[in-house]
Amino acid sequence: MVSYRTASNRLWPRSLVSDLSNLRILAGKGAVPVVAAPGRTKPELRSALLSARRATAPEVRQQADLAIRAALAALIAEVGAETVCAYRPMTGEPGGAQLPDLPGVRRVLLPVLRPDLDLDWAAYPAPLVAGRYGLSEPDGPRLGLDAIAGADLVVAPGLAVSADGVRLGRGGGSYDRALARVSPSALVVVPLYEGELVDRLPAEPHDRPVDAVVTPAGVRLVSHTGRNRPR
Numbered sequence: 001m002v003s004y005r006t007a008s009n010r011l012w013p014r015s016l017v018s019d020l021s022n023l024r025i026l027a028g029k030g031a032v033p034v035v036a037a038p039g040r041t042k043p044e045l046r047s048a049l050l051s052a053r054r055a056t057a058p059e060v061r062q063q064a065d066l067a068i069r070a071a072l073a074a075l076i077a078e079v080g081a082e083t084v085c086a087y088r089p090m091t092g093e094p095g096g097a098q099l100p101d102l103p104g105v106r107r108v109l110l111p112v113l114r115p116d117l118d119l120d121w122a123a124y125p126a127p128l129v130a131g132r133y134g135l136s137e138p139d140g141p142r143l144g145l146d147a148i149a150g151a152d153l154v155v156a157p158g159l160a161v162s163a164d165g166v167r168l169g170r171g172g173g174s175y176d177r178a179l180a181r182v183s184p185s186a187l188v189v190v191p192l193y194e195g196e197l198v199d200r201l202p203a204e205p206h207d208r209p210v211d212a213v214v215t216p217a218g219v220r221l222v223s224h225t226g227r228n229r230p231r
């Protein structure tokens with residue numbers, strides 16, 4: 001099987017990558033120079049990206065959410081993911097509220113934000129209860145910080161991802177910590193709207209690279225330049 005090594009040094013089946021030339025274009029040119037303007041700080045980028053999401057009409061967003069969920073379902077079927085750590089999007093986040101209703105997945109876990117902003121996990125489906133920051137979180141036994149280590153696919157929230165796999169989150173460092181516990185064989189993907197896959201993002205040593213983004217256009221690997229050559 002031909003496969004590609006991604007930013008986090010994991011192998012992806014060739015069958016997921018429909019068009020390598022397309023990936024090269026994305027890696028080389030990226031998108032959205034307005035958002036990715038060099039020199040902008042993480043807080044400036046967060047604020048610009050969140051404003052752009054808020055400015056999107058609900059019906060446009062819902063169409064995009066539908067396409068993102070379809071692409072994610074195709075990915076899950078392709079890789080045969082059995083345990084998935086996902087999240088329950090808040091209003092305006094890619095994928096919409098139904099994102100964690102994943103067909104064919106044996107076990108879905110959702111994050112529960114701890115007071116120190118680290119992430120505990122609980123099984124889903126489960127009743128959702130209101131948490132901090134307007135989050136809806138599963139009400140059920142807490143499985144511990146290391147539950148994410150059992151996932152073969154992690155669907156992580158983000159505001160943007162760069163072509164070399166750097167993810168920009170909300171700034172709590174929650175996923176920086178949680179992604180450090182992911183199995184080396186697991187895949188990490190971030191649902192995004194078009195335009196949120198950008199050329200470059202400010203990167204810090206604690207940032208954990210991700211493998212792919214899931215946009216309305218499909219699954220796109222990130223960081224396939226350099227060491228991500230076909231094997």
Ligand SMILES: Nc1nc2c(c(=O)[nH]1)N(C=O)[C@@H](CNc1ccc(C(=O)N[C@@H](CCC(=O)O)C(=O)O)cc1)CN2
Pocket residue numbers: 087088089090093111112113119133135157158169170172174175
């Ligand atoms: N749907 C979803 N669930 C998630 C996350 C996420 O980004 N999205 N998280 C990802 O880590 C964790 C929760 N962390 C969060 C941290 C900040 C905010 C938030 O809304 N912050 C406000 C500022 C709030 C304030 O400081 O008063 C903001 O970003 O505008 C939300 C979630 C776990 N669950």
Ligand SMILES: Nc1ncnc2c1ncn2[C@@H]1O[C@H](COP(=O)(O)OP(=O)(O)OP(=O)(O)O)[C@@H](O)[C@H]1O
Pocket residue numbers: 042167168169170171172173174175176177204206207
């Ligand atoms: N392992 C860690 N333990 C404690 N704090 C951490 C850890 N990793 C990162 N942080 C802190 O979290 C804060 C936010 O980091 P950063 O701006 O990279 O967040 P982010 O990746 O955008 O957010 P998130 O991971 O919550 O989605 C930083 O102050 C950073 O020092």
